Structure formats: structure tokens, C-alpha cells
Amino acid sequence: MPPKTSDDLKSPGLWRKTPPKFVAIFLLAVFFLFSSFGFVFDGMGMGRQRALHFALTVVLGGLFAVAYAVTGITLRRRWWIGCVLVFVLQTVCMGLIGNLLRDAPPITQLDSVQLVHFHNRLVFDGVAVIVSVVLGYIGFIIVSISEARRRIRLESDKAAMESELAAAREIQRIMVPQELPPAPGYAIESIYRPATQVGGDFFQVIPLSGGQTLVVIGDVSGKGLSAAMIVSMLIGMLRTLSGLTTDPIKILVELNSALFAHKHSGFVTCLAVRLDPSGSINAANAGHLPPWLNGVETAFSGSVPLGVLESITPEQVALEMRCGDRLTLLTDGVVEARDPQGVLFGFDRAQSLMREASPLALAEAAIHHGQDDDLTVISIRRTA
Numbered sequence: 001m002p003p004k005t006s007d008d009l010k011s012p013g014l015w016r017k018t019p020p021k022f023v024a025i026f027l028l029a030v031f032f033l034f035s036s037f038g039f040v041f042d043g044m045g046m047g048r049q050r051a052l053h054f055a056l057t058v059v060l061g062g063l064f065a066v067a068y069a070v071t072g073i074t075l076r077r078r079w080w081i082g083c084v085l086v087f088v089l090q091t092v093c094m095g096l097i098g099n100l101l102r103d104a105p106p107i108t109q110l111d112s113v114q115l116v117h118f119h120n121r122l123v124f125d126g127v128a129v130i131v132s133v134v135l136g137y138i139g140f141i142i143v144s145i146s147e148a149r150r151r152i153r154l155e156s157d158k159a160a161m162e163s164e165l166a167a168a169r170e171i172q173r174i175m176v177p178q179e180l181p182p183a184p185g186y187a188i189e190s191i192y193r194p195a196t197q198v199g200g201d202f203f204q205v206i207p208l209s210g211g212q213t214l215v216v217i218g219d220v221s222g223k224g225l226s227a228a229m230i231v232s233m234l235i236g237m238l239r240t241l242s243g244l245t246t247d248p249i250k251i252l253v254e255l256n257s258a259l260f261a262h263k264h265s266g267f268v269t270c271l272a273v274r275l276d277p278s279g280s281i282n283a284a285n286a287g288h289l290p291p292w293l294n295g296v297e298t299a300f301s302g303s304v305p306l307g308v309l310e311s312i313t314p315e316q317v318a319l320e321m322r323c324g325d326r327l328t329l330l331t332d333g334v335v336e337a338r339d340p341q342g343v344l345f346g347f348d349r350a351q352s353l354m355r356e357a358s359p360l361a362l363a364e365a366a367i368h369h370g371q372d373d374d375l376t377v378i379s380i381r382r383t384a
Contacts, residue, residue: 022146029065029139034065036132045103047121053101057094058128064090119279167228180205183213185277189364189379193371194334200227201331201374204235206242213275214242214251217329217378218288218306221266233258234268248272248284251304252314256286259307267305271329272314279382281319281327286312289335292328293319295355297347321382328354328362334376337366345369 030067031244038058049057071082150384188205200220201245208214216238220227237258241251251272259268269288275281283291283298287305290298303315321327330350337345345366353362 001358008041015286019146022143024127025132025139026143027069029143030065030069030134031062031136032132032139033136035059035062036129036136037061039128043125043129044124046106047118047125048103048106050101050103053097053103056097056101060090060093113207165290176202177205179255181207181213183207183215183275183380184211185279185382185384186213186275187381187383188213188215188359189381191360191375191377192365193363195333195371195374200231201333201376202231202235202328203376203378204238206238208246208274209278212246214238214246215273215275215329215378215380216251217268217331217376218268218270219333219374220268220375230259230262230266230268233262234270246274248282249272249314249316252286253312254283256309256312257307260310262307265309269305269332273327273329275380277384279321281321282316283319284314284316286314289332290332291319291336292330292351292354293321294325295328295351297351300340321380323382323384325382326354327380328375329380330362331374333371333377334363334366334377335375337369337375338368338372 035058038054038061041057042054047050066084067086071086072079075082081274152269176192177190180190183205190203190205192201192203194201200222202220203217204216206214206216218234219236220230222230234255237255238251241254245251252270255268255270267287270286271283271288272289273281273283273291285300285303287308290300292298298316298317298319300315304312306312319327335345335347335350350366351361353365358379359376360379363375366375
């Protein structure tokens with residue numbers, strides 16, 4: 001959860017995000033502090049208010065103060081609208097009470113009994129004012145301390161989150177190649193756009209022995225540091241496995257074993273493509289979108305993503321690329337881009353653009369349409 005700002009504290013969400021106990025303490029503090037005015041007014045009137053009038057003045061004074069506080073916090077910039085309404089209601093209520101429960105007539109001369117009564121009433125009012133003000137300030141102090149602690153905790157959480165995101169961005173910067181190595185017989189271009197600060201898409205272009213090149217693209221379920229750590233593990237294993245075998249199927253099988261042993265709670269779709277300088281292509285798929293050759297989707301009967309089952313058998317297809325042919329690899333963030341009306345970018349639009357324009361233009365079109373997920377496109381063009 002992102003840290004709250006000063007604007008957040010003035011929003012209606014304050015009542016939902018602040019613990020109910022402290023909301024109640026705050027409102028009680030407002031009630032007690034402003035109910036003290038009722039005791040002050042009674043003292044100024046020399047205790048002439050009748051008991052019911054006196055009680056209603058004290059209680060309603062506190063309740064209307066609570067209403068002002070709730071209105072001001074809830075309505076934010078429009079606080080004055082609510083406050084005017086509360087003020088009108090307060091004026092009407094107090095006027096009706098004053099007319100219905102009139103005060104005793106002014107005292108022109110005090111006898112001993114009246115003097116004792118007046119003295120006791122003033123003492124009561126004075127003590128009540130002190131108690132009300134003290135209770136109000138105690139409530140405000142409690143809420144202030146609680147808010148200060150909450151602020152400190154939020155700042156600490158914010159610093160920890162920023163540190164985690166910085167670490168994840170650094171991992172991703174290292175793991176998503178900025179410059180692609182040369183691939184004999186091919187020109188490779190890529191575009192990568194995470195939907196948030198740290199994405200779950202990944203890809204690698206790894207030179208193999210004999211002039212071959214391994215291109216891997218994948219999508220880790222989830223986002224943030226957790227997904228970045230899984231990506232870092234997969235990239236490290238890819239680097240190791242590519243030195244042991246050039247078979248795309250074996251590479252995906254070993255990645256699946258590592259993920260399953262790691263007990264990753266999600267899954268990873270992955271497509272591994274081996275490029276041969278002669279134009280021969282071998283592609284193994286584990287639940288990922290198939291590659292598109294010259295705008296035509298390569299047929300795969302279906303496969304299970306990595307990390308779902310302990311043992312998998314990725315499907316593999318063989319292709320031939322002639323000079324000028326283009327193979328496009330992409331993640332589902334392209335076809336699942338969604339505009340403000342909820343319309344998906346879709347496969348038909350993607351296929352049309354792959355035939356008419358470069359795959360990188362396809363990525364830009366999907367981003368402009370309304371990016372909703374991490375987005376990666378790799379273009380492989382046969383040059384010889």
C-alpha cells in the first residue's frame with residue numbers, strides 16, 4: 001500500500017483507513033472540548049438556565065462541534081457547504097430550545113439560599129469546564145501520538161518499498177539486455193515496456209556454439225520484487241543451461257524442474273527459439289504465445305507453463321526462414337492491451353500490423369491503445 005499523503009488524511013478515506021478506536025477518541029475529544037462552552041455560558045448567565053435547557057445546551061454544543069469536524073474532513077474543499085447547513089440547523093435548534101425552555105428571570109437580590117445555590121452552580125460550571133477541556137486535550141494528545149506513530153511507520157514502509165523497488169529495477173536492468181549480441185544470419189530487435197516500475201516479462205538472446213543463437217521470451221505471473229527475483233533465477237539458469245545444451249526442449253524442462261523445486265506459487269510461460277545460421281529454426285513452447293512467421297501464427301497444439309507440473313514435455317516445431325522472412329515473438333501484454341472503453345487490442349489487430357508494419361510499430365500501437373500489462377516484442381529478421 002502506498003504511503004498516505006497530507007491530502008489523503010483530508011479525504012473521506014480517512015474514516016476507513018484510521019482505526020475506529022482513534023476516530024472515536026478524536027470525535028469524543030471534539031465533543032468534550034466544545035461542550036465546555038455550555039458550562040461557560042451557564043456561568044455567564046449566573047446559572048439561570050433551567051436544568052433541561054442547561055443539559056441540552058451542553059450536549060448539543062458538543063454534538064454540533066462533532067458535526068462540523070465530520071463535515072470538514074469528509075467534504076474537504078467543499079467543507080463550507082456542510083458547515084453552513086450545520087450552522088443553520090444549530091441556530092434553529094438552539095433558538096427553539098431557548099423559546100421553549102426560557103431562563104429564570106434575572107436575579108435582582110440574593111438571599112442566603114440563592115447565594116449558596118449560585119455559588120454551587122458556579123463551582124459546578126468551573127469544575128465541569130476544567131474536566132471537559134482536560135478530557136478534550138487528552139483525546140487530542142492520544143490521537144496525535146497515534147498519528148505520529150502511524151506517520152513514522154508509513155515513512156518506514158515507504159523507504160523499505162522504495163529500497164525493494166530499486167533493487168528489483170537493478171535486477172531487471174541487468175537481466176533485460178540493453179544491447180543485443182549479434183546473431184549470424186539474423187537481425188534481432190526488441191522492445192520491452194513494463195506496466196509498472198518492475199515487470200514480470202523477460203527475454204534473453206544468447207550466442208551458442210557453432211554460430212547458433214538462443215532467443216528466450218517469457219512472462220512470470222505476478223509483479224514486483226517477487227517476480228523480479230524469479231526472473232533473475234531463470235536468467236541465471238538460462239545462462240548456465242545454454243552452455244550445457246542447445247536443445248530448446250531440454251532447456252525448458254530444466255527450467256521447469258528448478259521452478260517446481262523452488263515451489264514458486266505462480267507459473268511462468270516461456271518460449272525458447274534456436275536460430276541456426278542456415279535458416280533452420282527450432283522453437284519449444286511452455287504455455288507461451290506461439291511465434292509468428294511473416295504475420296502467420298505458428299501452430300502449437302498446446303503446452304503447460306513452467307512451474308505447474310513436476311514433469312512436462314514442451315512441444316517443439318521446426319521452421320525454415322528465407323532471406324527477408326521475419327519471426328515475431330511477443331508476450332500477452334500486446335494482445336491484452338485495453339483502451340478506456342475496455343476494448344482489447346486483440347490478435348486480429350496484432351496480426352494485421354505484423355503484416356503491414358514492423359513488430360516494433362506493433363508494440364507502440366499496443367502501448368498507445370492502452371497498455372494494461374507488461375509488454376515485450378522481439379523481431380527476428382533473416383538477413384542471409
